[in-house]
Amino acid sequence: MWSVIEKDDLMMNGLTSHDFRSAIHTLGISGRVVCLHTSLRSFGRIQAPSPDMAAKMVINAFLDEGCTLLVPTFSRIFEVAPPPSAMFVPHNALDTRNINQLWYDYLVAIRSDYQTPHFTPQTTLLDVRDMGILPTVLLQMDGHIRGNHPLMSFTAIGDHAETLVKSQQPDDGYAPMRELIGLNGVVGLLGVGYERMSLLHYAEKLAGRRLFIRWAMNADGEIIPAEVGGCSNGFEKFAPYLNPLAKVAIVGKSLWRFYEAEDVATRASARIKQTPTITQCDNPACAFCRDVLSQK
Ligand SMILES: [Zn+2]
Structure with a gap:
């Protein structure tokens, strides 16, 4: 299904909340639970005074259309060096004889800068460069709920937020994907490709794969294992199988x-x-x- 949101003066004035809401409405996802992966830059011009305000405008458009939003808010910044027991985790994409301690020391220094030595769901720190601006802004908004996973939390806002993220645990990182399916939810790729689709790592689990283990510190100072996804750089190969499932709209310059x-x-x-x-x-x-x- 194709729908084109166009205005003569679009490039002049930029996209508005109205453009986003009419796209959401036209796509038939008003009121739905929506997992978003977004490149705000792909939209072209947005009528907002700052990138933060633009992100907030997009988030609010979904909320105003009655949607609940779910976004990845990963924070590998909380990773700690693997403990000695790591050598007993097979096939874990980790050479335990060759650990780069300098890297982990660097992460410790960053956490110390932000005065957040360990993760809690109340933390608003995330890997900004990997996650992008929309999750960063959503994590600052009143009413958001962040899942309990030190490295790979998801954060939700809206009516079903708690259901989506409350079951996430360090050893059950993709629980929000399971809940998304349980709530009959949808996934949106807003100007990004399949390599950003977290749901495909959950599909790996459904196919019987064990994902990977990394480590973080809990509030008691103990080092705990946490489930993380692996490499997604090849996920574009799903395109021939998944493209036929997509409902599509062009919003500004972005393919939704x-x-x-x-x-x-x-x-x-x-x-x-x-x-x-x-x-x-x-x-x-x-x-x-x-x-x-x-x-x-
Ligand atoms: Zn790879």
Whole structure:
């Protein structure tokens, strides 16, 4: 389904809240639970005084249309060096004999700068550069709820926020994807590709894969294992199977694609079972892509 949101003066004045709401309405996702992966830059000009205000305008457009929003708010900044027990975790894309301590020391220094030595769901720190501006802004908004995962939390806002994230735990990182499906939710790619679609890592789990383990410190100062996803650089290979499921709109300069979460999970996990190499990236040295196939 194609719908084009166009105005003669679009490039002159930029997109407004009205443009976003009419796109959401036209796509038929008003009132739905929506997981968003967004490149704000892809939209072109937005009628807002700052990028933060532009992000807030997009978020509020979804909320005003009765949607609940779910976004990844990952924070690998809280990762700590693997404990000695890490050597007993097989196929974990980690060479435990060759740990880069300097990197972990650097993360400790950053956390100290922000005076947040460990993660809690109340923390608003995240990996800004990887996550982008929309999750960063959503995490600052009143009423948001962040899942309890030190490295890979999801954050939600809106009526179903609590249901979406409350079951997330360090050893159940993709619980919000399961809840998204349970709530009959949709996934939106707003100017980004399949490599950003967290749901595809959940599809890997559904296909029987164990994901990866990294470590973080809890509030008691203990080092705890946490489930994380692997490499997603090859996920564009799902395009021939998932593109037919998309509802599409052009908003400003951005391609918005929306998918029923359950349909994506079902189709992608079946594909992974049938052709496990579909998730592989192009880098022959990628330890994640090597180990995710060698688990058997
Ligand atoms: Zn890879």
